[in-house]
Amino acid sequence: MKYARNCIASMKGYVPGFQPDPRENYIKLNSNENPFPPSPRVKEVLQNLCYEDLRLYPDPDSWELRQKLGALYGFSPGQIICGNGSDDILNIILRTFTPPGEAVGFYEPTFPLYRVLALIHGAKVVSLPVAEPYDQPPPLLEDLRVFFLANPNSPVGFAYSTDLLLQMAQKIKGVFVVDEAYAEFAGENALELTRNCPNVIIVRTVSKSYSLAGVRFGYAIGNEKLISEMFKVKDPFNVNRMTQALVMAALEDQGYFQKNIRQIIETRDWFSKEAAALGYRIIPSQANFIFPKPQKGRGVKFYEALFPRKVLTRFYDEEGLRDGVRMTIGTRQEMAEVLCVMEEILPEFR
Ligand SMILES: Cc1ncc(COP(=O)(O)O)c(C=O)c1O
Known part of the structure; x- marks a missing residue:
């Protein structure tokens, strides 16, 4: 007897980046985390959190955070919904706007979770490849219920202009999700x-x-009608009490x-220029990571040369991504x- 649904049994599942024990002292550049600690506030x-309050459920609506975010960006709380990381928000969007069996679209390479969430939901996946040069997007896909666009793109780091996004928004019939x-x-955003x-x-x-990757908090901003439908779909208490308090302190x-x-x-x-001067191919990035490619050789070899030297990056065994690695920007030091390591391993890629 097979218990899992067919669409689950036949899929791979999302594979997060390797998360080593922090004491192993990698220069950890594989999950686009911020190298600096959160705000001292x-x-x-965190030190003054009342442990007795943990017996109580959190505010189901994250009301104070929605007010704060609204004040920061010029929106009403009704145009904002909060989630347990933006992963949660992407899932809520999919479940709210895509009838099972209908189509969800994106360009690839992109954030692999879009595909995984769509398959779990039983949606049809429609994708188009994008390749260098990245300043022209491929033709738009029609008749989709939801189109996901990571802008800036992950894992490559390029970004489409807001003018171009406006044209896309006007042509797309379903919900156009700009994952920021x-x-x-980046220099621009699409708020x-x-x-x-x-x-x-x-x-x-x-x-x-x-x-604040460790606290899990993401949010969506959009038309009140869309957001109010999403509220019906989210888990009732999807942002925990500690997260609500800590995110508020950071936003302040x-x-x-x-x-x-x-x-x-x-x-x-600075790093992009220096790496290019060493001979690595660099696609200009608008994100907190870059996607360097050695002149010759494959990305997997590049990854494997960096790893024993304690530099942890992300290699994607996927179309369009096999010639480089994604590398988060850490501290200047x-x-x-x-850079020294990249210079040292250069002879392996000549
Ligand atoms: C494009 C993109 N969207 C969403 C996420 C998920 O972020 P969160 O930590 O808020 O779930 C990531 C994480 O790497 C990402 O790269």
Whole structure:
């Protein structure tokens, strides 16, 4: 007797990046985490959390956070929904707007979770490949219930302009999801599109930009009609009490957040130039990672040369991604060490 649904039995499941014991002292550049600790205000709140309150359920609506995010970006709380990481938000979107059996689309390479969530839901997956040069997107796919676009793209790091996204939003018949997991590191974002395009939902996370991958918090901003439907689908208490308190503390410290973002962007731009000068091919990135490619040889060999030298990156055994690795931007000192390693291994790629 087979107990699992056919669509589950026949799929692979999402494979997260390797998460080593922190004491192993890797330069950990494989999950796009922020190299800086969260705001000191988060630490203060963490130390003063009332343990007795843990017996109580959290606010099911994350009301205070929605007010805070609304004030930061100029939206009403009714246009915002919070989730247990943006993974949760993507899942809620899929379940709210895609009837099982109907189509969900995206360009590839992209964040692999879109495909996995669609398959779990029993949706049809429609995808089109994108390749270099990345400034022109391929033709739009029609008749989709949901189209996911990671912008900036992951795992490559390029970004489409907001003008182009507007054109896409106007042509797409279903819900157009712009996943802005990395938008804080980019020159532009698409928040304004939600004001005039009733089908656009922007998805954000505090995992990368606020150094809070461990607390699990993401949110979506969009037209109130879309957001209110999503509220019916989310788990009732999907953002826990500790997360709500810690994220609030981080959002209140905008100065700390902006300083970290600036440093990461500066390090990314400096590192990209230096790596290119060594002879690596670099696609300009708008995110907190880059996708360097050695001149010759395969990405897997590059990954394997870095790994024993304690530099942990992400290799994707996928069409269009086999000639490089995805590498998160760490601190300036970490990236200087990585550059030395990349210079040392160069002879292997001549
Ligand atoms: C494009 C993209 N979207 C969403 C996520 C998920 O982020 P979160 O930690 O908020 O679940 C990631 C994580 O790597 C990502 O790369």
